Amino acid sequence: MSNPKKSAEEQNRDLFYDFTVNKETKTVVIVREFDAPLSLVWDAFTKQEYLDQWIAPEPMTSKTKYMNFVEGGKRFYAMVSPSGEERWAIQTYTSITPKTNFKLFNAFADQDENPQLPGSDWDYTFSEKDGITTVRITIYNESLARLEGLLEGFKIGMTMTLAALVKMLRKVQGVG
Numbered sequence: 001m002s003n004p005k006k007s008a009e010e011q012n013r014d015l016f017y018d019f020t021v022n023k024e025t026k027t028v029v030i031v032r033e034f035d036a037p038l039s040l041v042w043d044a045f046t047k048q049e050y051l052d053q054w055i056a057p058e059p060m061t062s063k064t065k066y067m068n069f070v071e072g073g074k075r076f077y078a079m080v081s082p083s084g085e086e087r088w089a090i091q092t093y094t095s096i097t098p099k100t101n102f103k104l105f106n107a108f109a110d111q112d113e114n115p116q117l118p119g120s121d122w123d124y125t126f127s128e129k130d131g132i133t134t135v136r137i138t139i140y141n142e143s144l145a146r147l148e149g150l151l152e153g154f155k156i157g158m159t160m161t162l163a164a165l166v167k168m169l170r171k172v173q174g175v176g
Contacts, residue, residue, distance in 0.1 A: 016031060120142075124136070
C-alpha cells in the first residue's frame with residue numbers, strides 16, 4: 001500500500017527502474033516498480049480509459065480510436081502533438097494471461113490502419129510483492145536497424161510515459 005506521508009519524490013526514489021538494450025538479441029528490456037496494487041497497474045496497461053491518460057510522453061497525448069483487449073484483438077491509437085499532428089500505431093494482442101502477462105505485436109500505421117512493417121513484439125509481465133508491482137517489458141525487434149533508429153527518442157519517451165503512469169496511479173489511489 002502507498003505511504004501517503006512520503007512525498008512523490010521520496011516514493012519514487014526507492015522504486016526500481018531499468019532500461020537495457022541488447023543489440024545482439026535486438027531487444028529492449030524495461031523493468032519498473034510501482035507503488036500500487038497489481039490489479040490497478042494491470043488495468044493501467046490494459047484499459048483504454050487509463051492508457052490514454054499516461055501512455056504519451058508530454059506534451060503529446062494519446063487518442064485511442066478503438067481497443068479490444070482479447071487475444072487476437074487490437075488497439076488502434078495515435079500519439080497527438082500539441083499542433084494536432086497524429087502518429088498512428090496498431091497493436092495486436094497475441095497472448096493474454098490475466099493479471100500476469102500479455103503479449104502484443106506493435107507497428108506504426110497510417111490513419112487507415114495500414115501497418116508500416118517491420119514492427120516489434122512486446123511481452124509484458126506483472127508481479128507483486130509487499131504492495132509493490134513490478135512490470136517487465138521485453139521488446140523484440142526483427143531488425144537491428146529499426147531498433148537502433150528508435151532508441152534515442154524511445155528511451156526518453158518511455159521514461160516520461162512511465163513517470164506519467166506513476167502520477168496517474170497516485171491520483172487514482174488518492175495519494176500525492
